[in-house]
Amino acid sequence: RIKRTMWSRRAQEYEAKINSGDLILLSEVVRDLHRGETQPEQSYSERQLYECAIDRMVREVAAINKVDRGVALDEILGTLTRARTRQAAKAAKDAESENDNKEEGKDEAAA
Template identity: 75%
Template sequence: MSKSKKLDFSPNDFVVYPSHGVGKVVSIEVQEIAGMELELFVISFEKDKMTLRVPTNKAIEVGMRSLSSPDVVTQAMKTLKGKAKVKRAMWSRRAQEYEQKINSGDLIAIAEVVRDLHRADDQREQSYSERQLYEAALDRLTREVAAVSGDEETDAQKQINDVLISRAPPPAAA
């Protein structure tokens, strides 16, 4: 039995890399690095125009995983419907927590960030950094929901927006 567990991905499989979101395995190649042969997953993140090479024996360690199951996507959508939970901590501390959730690669944690930072049109303005974190989380969530369902990102985006809008309280009657 080998001492390091290996993830079994094939070319054209979608994967989630925690700090970059959804990518596609383009190939598995062997490269000689420092005199050692290393087997690597070559992952393309088309939207970011980026290619990442991850040693196959380190994929689990770095938190690379398969796409979420449809059940997890359903859970994430339920999470979006929930009431925003905003701690009274200073923004810098909250921002750090949001950043960690986004980079965890955990779809439910990412959905929590989207839920907590979403603003309806009639709510107070978001700061620049709040908006950046919200958009990063929304982008990750959208890409994974689209990849799991096989839909276009625009369809996934609409599905997520519909959920977010449905939970917003109706504007007060004039």
């Protein structure tokens, strides 16, 4: 998802996706730049890109679903929050499984 390239290069890629007119590419930008309550604040330029992307996505979702922008924004933010929660739960479960496997390896090595 989030590449480890220089911010200026990623910012250009995000801007190209925002201006592409492709809703899938736009949603990738929103997903990548969305920050949850527990995550650190965004830089000014990151926040500007996120605001631009979320605004365009809200307008698209509102038009498609024939709802006002407030409802569309709530739908998008709700989806992002649920996705982050599922992602965090999966990461915790994976870490727990990895720790269990390490413990089993220690027990077998000690035997």
